[in-house]
Structure formats: structure tokens, C-alpha cells
Amino acid sequence: MPTYRSHVLVCGGTGCVSSGSAKLQEALQKELGKQGLDKEILLVQTGCHGMCEAGPIMVVYPEGTFYTHVKPEDAAEIVEEHLLKGRVVQRLLHKEDLTAEAVAHYKELPFYSKQMRITLRNCGYINPDNIDEYIGRDGYQGLAKVLQDLSRDDVINEMKTSGLRGRGGGGFPTGMKWEFCKKSPGDKKFVICNADEGDPGAFMDRSLLEGDPHAILEGMAIGAYAMGADEGYIYCRAEYPLAIKRLHQAIAQAEEYGLLGKNIMGTDFSFEIHVKEGAGAFVCGEETALMASIEGQRGMPRPRPPFPANKGLWEKPSNINNVETWANVAQIILHGGAWYASVGTEKSKGTKVFALTGKVKNTGLVEVPMGTTIREVVFEIGGGILNDKKFKAVQIGGPSGGCLTEEHLDLPISYESLTAAGAIMGSGGLVVVDEDTCMVDVAKFFLEFTQAESCGKCVPCREGTKKMLDILTRITEGKGQEGDIEKLQYLGTQIKDASLCGLGQTAPNPVLTTIRYFRHEYEAHIKDKKCPAGACVALTSFVIDPAKCIGCTKCARVCPVNAITGEIKKPHVIDAEKCVKCGACAEACPVKAISRR
Template sequence: MADYNMHLLVCGGTGCKASQSELIKMNLKNQLTELGLEEDIQVIHTGCFGFCEKGPIVKIQPDNTFYVSVTPEDTKEIIEEHIVKGRKVERLLYKDPSTKTSIIESKNMDFYKKQVRIALRNCGFINPDNIEEYVANDGYEALAKCLGEMTPEETTKLIIDSGLRGRGGGGFPTGLKWDITRKVEGDQKYVVCNADEGDPGAFMDRSILEGDPHTVIEAMAICGYCIGADKGLVYIRAEYPLAIERLKTAIGQAQEYGLLGEGILGTDFNFDIELRYGAGAFVCGEETALIHSMEGLRGEPTFKPPFPSVSGYLGKPTNVNNVETFANIPPIINKGAEWFGSIGTENSKGTKVFALAGKINNVGLIEVPMGTTLREVVYDIGGGIKDGKEFKAVQTGGPSGGCLTKDFLDTPIEYDSLIAAGSMMGSGGMIVMDEDDCMVAIAKFYLEFTLDESCGKCTPCRIGNKRLYEILDKITEGKGEPEDLDRLRALSDVVKDTSLCGLGQSSPNPILSTIENFFGEYESHVTIQKCPAGQCKSLLQYIIEDEKCTGCTLCFRHCPVGAISGEKRSPHFIDQSLCIKCGVCYQKCKFDAIKIA
């Protein structure tokens, strides 16, 4: 068995590879072999460290030293100084930007870890189908602590003091919501978990339910204890079969262990949980619509007040929280409000989970402290834009949010600053766009989604969104006129101001934020009928440049509609009336002779 006593970990993430980390690895290996150390020290490539801004990165284990911005020329020095003489190469250590001093102590070498996992603390660690693994990781201790040592008032106060705000998007203080529901008189109260995650590209709640279902069960029981409810309901979409299965298994185990049911942990507190399935309608994420759907009625929102805290499920006081909000509760109770308050910013405490997607290298599920900047998320954790392209915008808040440009990259992620920037926190979808994305088409995509998902109860949302969509469609078809931009703005304002629920009140946000931030792009669509990103097919024309075309016939052979004609070894020609703008000729041409006009 090979027994290496040291490992050199060279980052092989996309960003570091682009800055020659392959060569760094090879140099290190060769130099170790020259010194005859190849049997003692192993050099390996790793995945992304999540600190791409300072790549390429070389980490030395076991002494935990972290070298940044390493070049292939630096390898000799690392080997001669660090490995042979045991001295750290000071100039390659990370320098704290504020103090300009190098970080030398190995115990401080964790600075590159931008993520903190609270809601996801057990995801990917424990077996979700085994309650004992949850118990081994402090599971149900928070519930035991509340039932045994704290009154409902004290527990609620602890949640208020922690500063936890709803993670479903709205950001309402969770403790306050509990307190309101607790104070309302009622013979029967309900705790509802909103697992109707509907934003395109978002999967935070699904991952929590699939990876750590017991945390949601425990938190719901704690909530029940606080507000005086003995019944919990999880509203989950039927599109999440695995999450449902694991949740069911977990509920069964909790009942078997006496952690759900009657007389929990030897007290007189009773609590049980049932599942209610949704059919995957976006509007049912809105709490009143969700409650109506659970009651067997149509999933349509109703006017608030009365809030569910006063009159919710079956007219009884009901506390609705999102999955991720619940997942934060047990650690807050175990570690205290002060601990939770020490993470995040003044008005946004704790962390937020994001589903990072789009044109980014490290697509993934991440959890960052509030106050982390968009730049850190996109360039460090996300590893930057795919294929070295230019960053254009990041979309947060799903169909209710907005697109933020590179001017906003240093915006800290927190409820209020994102709203001030013209977007919102939302439930946690984060989609990154590059130079090839057309912002008009993006706005149209989100409008199409809201159009599908509008319940149709109120006129502004049902008809207003349809008209907005039609205008956007007209613009992307090249039939837009400058006045359309004013129409979009005016109608957006009407829809926002007059819709009944959050869906319609926020559905024009993608349009407004893209007009605001990418006005030039809209303008060129409606004035010179051009799509700067080259995405809107109706506004494109593929043209063959005679000088470059060699007549190889490759495009002719691949054109699916026979729009290309020409003799062998002489320039070809595209018949625009037949062309469907599929772009195959453009991709196939080896001589760069096809241009997009």
C-alpha cells in the first residue's frame, strides 16, 4: 500500500485550468520525481475550491497551507522552500485585503470557504431514511429543549430575537408571525409547511426535504408547541415524488419513536403531521391560495386581511412557513439567537440557500451568509461564466424578481438591498446570464411562465399579463415600435398596482428591471429591428460572404430545409425566404464564411 505522507492539491476547476493548473500539476510532479520524493508526496487535481478569483490554487496537506495565484514558474520555489526546507512561501500566501498581511497560521486557512451551511447542515451527510443518523447530529434536541425547558412564549421570543425572516421570498419576520398566531384565540390551530416550490430553476426546498426531512418535522412540532397547534400539514407538489417518499418515511419513523403523536417526550404536548399534495400550480405558493387548495377548493388567492394567522385552513388560525425557514429553526434553538444573529447583516440574519444555475461553471446548491456579494457568488462559488464569456446579468427572485447588471455585482445579498437594486431575494433561484442572452427574450420567457401560472381570478393579472406578453412577442418578432416601450411600462405599472395577489403584483418585475437596466437592447429591437445578442431569430439573417466561401458544400449538405444553393468550389447562397434560422450552417462552416447580420 502506498503511504504518502503529504499531498499537494492543485485546483482543477474550470477557472484554474484556464490559468494553467494542468502545467502546475505536471511541474510539481516532475520536480518531486527529480528529488526522489514521488513515493512520499502525491500530487492530485481537485475540483473547484470556490475561490476562483485568486486561482490557481495549491493546497498542501496535512499542514493545510493555502497558496493562491500560483503560476507554473512558482512550483520550484514551493518545492524547494516549503517541501524541502519547511518554510512557507510568503509571497504566494493569501493577503487579507484590509490589513495587507499574509495569512500564515494554518488554522486561519479557511478564509476561502464562502459558504456556511445551516439549513443544509445535514444534506449530503446523513442518510435521510434513517432517523438515528439525524438524532446523532443533534436531531430532535431542539424539540426536547423547548418542551422540557422553555415555555411557548420563551421559544417564540428566541425566534424573534434571532432575526430570522421568511425564506420563501417575502422576508416577514418568522418569530413575529408565530407570535401573532400564538396570540389569536382558537380551539384548533394549524402549522403549515409550504413546500410548493415553483420558481423556474429553484430546488432548495426539494433538496432539504430529500436530504434532511426530519429537520422540517422537528421545526413544525416546535412551531406547533409555540402557537398551540397539534396538527401540521405539509403542502407539497406531487412533482416531487422522492421528497414525498422520504418525508413519509421520516414521519413514520418519528411516530414510531414517539417524536410525533400523543404525549411527545413524556409531556402533554400532542402533534402530528399529514401531507397534502399540490398539482404544481405556481400560484399555490401564495399562502391563501395554498390554503384553499388544501381545503379542496380552487387554488386561487383571496384578499388579505384576514391573514392566515387569524383565519386560515378551515377558518382556523394557521401559521404558514417555508421549508427553508423551518430548516433554520432547530439550530437557532440549539445554538441560541445570539449565534444566529452573529451571521449575516443588520436586517438580514443568517444564511440563504440559492440554486445557482444558468451560464455558470459550478452550477449548484449553495448556502451563503446574508451580505455576501453577488460577485462572490458568481465568480468565486460559481466559478465564473461558462466558456470565458462576458457576464451580463443575474436574475434573482424568479418570475417576481429582476435582472441585475454588472453594476450591481457588489450588491450584498440581503432582503432590502436587493429590493433597492430593483430585484428581490425571492425563494432562492439565481440564474446567471452571459453576453449571448437577449434580455427581451428573457423577459418574455418569464412572462410566458406567469401567463401559464396565473389563476385567472383577477383581470389585471389574467389579461394584463397576456397583453404584456403579446407586446414582448411582437418586439422579438421584429414588429415592435418605439411606443411599445412606453406601453410596456404603463401597463406593467397597472398590473403591479391592481392585481389581487403577489403573483400579479410582481409579474411585471422582469420587464421593468430589464427595460431599466438594458434600455439600449430594447431600443435596438424596436428602432433598427436588431437583436444585439443575436438570439431573436426573426431579427437575424444568415449571410454567406463570397470572399471567404470555398464552396465546400458542407453548409449545403447540412441545411435541413434546402435553403442553400451553389456550385462546388464556388460561393454558396442562402435563400432568405426558405431559411428557418436554425444556425446549422453557421456552426458547420469551417471557413468562418457565414455571418449573422
């Protein structure tokens, strides 16, 4: 195998691909050939590096120089200056004001230095299309250890010791879940990977599948061995074409190497994996709806018991874990349950991956030990609030989660602490909002999503969420009435208690938590007919301050409905009846004389 003096890693995750990383790779390869460096320098396409807002990302090893927002037209300069002459291209470093020495290795950047990567250990380091690179990072060593040295009970006990809990939202102990399935009688059993990630702003599972697909395959194989299964399914939404492509390729490679299929590693253990593409229904993230979809039925939840461990896919004992849970398994087996349990808090072990999005400077994928505070994630890893505005809240746990406020910034992230605060861990969506965000509108946004995604099978979810949404819509349109807040609280509580599945049981969370922590905003909408954040169009008006207006006429010229009048060099006036509240005037005003009220 050839020896290279440098490796150039270019992010090939969906975010960077959409920013043009494929064209960047082509340009780099062309320049390397032109300079005669293609035999000395290896160009590698990787999965997601995590710092998605900075893409396309490129890292040069062995020095670890971290280039961001790299364009194809930058390729010639990078090859000429850095790869040929050894001079770092300063303008392409993550922060232009940092010297090359300050980022001698990108792990020194706060975004990475504050993280602990177990689940994401290979994302951004290896070519996900090459099984040899996964094996070179101790890939399939956990499976080998299991097949050679451990009994099925040994594996389950190791998982129990680790304290790993389901990362899909429920947080049920993984080892216990596996044990239920193992003990369930039956000759045919299934293990399933839930990759039906559908939360707005969530891309944890997607990035793992794209960046390290073999970690999921190995974890499933270990689980299948422990539970006595010989067949598995990965249920992945069809909107993830790159993830599906890499999964199919990884499965084919693993089968070719004898790591999946018949008589794995020369043992009597056989296990095959199928990929099932989902049509994108959010409710299919619920395990019984997911199994119905695999079977070719409409994806609708069913009552439990019986639980999947006793009667699951095609009425056979089945176990379902999500992508992140499976990705942890091989590392736990390889390093021991006690090693994993040493990370995190007393009841929430290990690390958690979050998709950090919203009004934060460094959006992207982060992995931190349980017990890390929200402040550390938002202000140290995330770099603080965009445009240095004031932090207002964070929606954690996706549309089924809850909003937490400034008073919760020092709350350690764990299953117990989030539940006590009225939120849930969920699958890991973390959306940051600033002072310009209306919390009533945020609650309405997430409820619109869950209401639209309700399968309609049970009345509390189908009718209850629709009624809550009607009330929220009235409130944001200035038609709120006394007693609406109490109606929302009553309906939310009833829906949580009476709904059939997790979608309905958690759908009211954003509404209930925003009422709990931002009740004054609801009251302002209802009593004063005002939106404190100025975000609800129906409750917003634009006003020109005559003391500031210089009569430049720019506002009048951009107004689409001619609602602004006035003479040149004299204060102008907005006709509230004509105004459509588009905000174009405020953006055009050079002296900031127009305000939203």
C-alpha cells in the same frame, strides 16, 4: 454497533439519481463484497451535496476525497485503488489538474469554502432515510430543549432575537408572524410548511426535503409548540416523488421514536403532521391559495385581511412558513437567537440558500451569509461564466424577481438592497445569463410562465399579463411599435398595484427591470428591427463572409431547406427568403465564415 474504517458517501439527491447514482451504489456494494471490504467500509446514500453539475458525486471519509462524474464502471477502480490500496484515483477528482493533496478535503474547493452551511448542514452528510443519523448530528435536541426548558413566549422571543425572516419570498419576520398566530384566539390551530416550489430553475426546497427531512419536521414541531398548534401540513408538489417518499418515511420514524404524535417526549404536547400533495399550480405557493387547495377547493387566492394568523386553514388560526424557514428553526433554538443574528447584515440576518443555474460553470445549491455579493456567488462559488463568455445579467428571485446587471455584481445580497435595485430575494432562484442572451426574450420567457400560471381570479393579473405578453411577443417578432416600452411600463405598474396576490403583484418585475437596465435592447428590437444578442429568430439572419468562405460545401450539405448555393472552392451565398434560421450552417462551417446578425 460496528466500527468502519471508511465511510463512502454517494449523493442520492434527484440530480445525481438522474445521472445514475443508484446504479453506482449497486456497483460499489458489489465490488466491496468482492474485495471483502463490506465489513470495513460503510456505503451511505446521502442527500444533495450541492455541486449538481458534477454528479454523481462520491465522497470518501475520513480523508474527504471528492470524486465527481463517477460512473458504475468506475466502481472497481475506486475500490481496488483507493479503498483497498489507499491510492486516490486522480482522474475522478473534481478537477483533473488538482492533486490529491490539493483536495485533501473537499471543503477546500472554492465552491464549498466560500459557503456557510446552516440550513444545508446535513445535506450530503447523513442518510436522510435514517433518523439515527439525524439524531447523531444533534437532531431533535432543539425540540427537547423547548419542551424541557422554554415557555412558548421564550421560543418566540428567541425567534425574534434571531432576526429570521421568511425565506419563501416575502421576508416577513418569522418571530412576529408566530406571535400573531399564538395570540389569535382559538382552541384549534395549524402550522403549515409551504413546499410548493415552482420557480423555473429552483430546487432549494426539494433538496432540503430530500436531504434532511427531519430538520423540517423538528422545526415545525417547535413552531407548533410555540403557537399552540397540535396539527400540521406539509404541502408538497407531486412532481417531487423522492421528497414525498422521504417525508413519509421521516414522519413514520419520528412517530416511532415518540418525537411526533401524542405526548411527545413524555410531555403533554402532542403534534401530528400530514403530507398534502399539490397538483403543481404555481399560484398555490401563495398562502391563501395553498390553504384552499388543502381544503379540497380550487387553489385561488383570497383577499386579506383576514390574515391566516386569524382565519386560515378551515377558518382556524394558521401559520405558514416555507421549507427553508422551518429548516433554520431547530438550529436557532439550539444555539440561540443571538448566534444566528451574528450572521448576515443589520436587517437581513443569517444565511440564504440559492439554486445557482444558467450560464455558470458550477451550477448547484449554495448557502451563503446575507451580505455576500453577487460577484462572490457567481465568480467564486459558481466558477465564472460558462465557456468564459462575458457576464450579462442575473435573474434573481425566480419569475417574480428581476434582472440585475454587471453594475450590481458587488451588490451585497439582502432584502433591502435587492428591493432597491428593482428585484426581490424571492425563494432563491438565481439564473445567470451571458452575452449571447437577449434580455427582451428573457423577460418574455418569465412572463409566459407567470401568465400561464395565473389563476385568472383578478382582472389585472389575468388580462394585464396577457396584454404585456402580446406586446413582448410582437417586439421579439420584429413588429414592435413606438410607444410599446411606455405601454409595458404603464401596464406593469398598474398590475403590481392592483393584483390580488403576490403572483400578479410581482409578475411584471422581469419586464420592468430589463427595461430599466437594458432599454437599449428593447429600442434596438423596435426601431432597428435587430436583436443585439442574435437570439430572436425573427430578427436574425445568417450571412456568409466571402473573404473567409473556402467553398467546402459543408454548410450547403447540412442546410435542411437548400437555402445555400455556390460552387466548390468558391464563396457560397445564403438565400434569406428560404433560410429558416436553424443555425446548422454556422455550426458546420470549419472556418467560422458564417455569422448570425
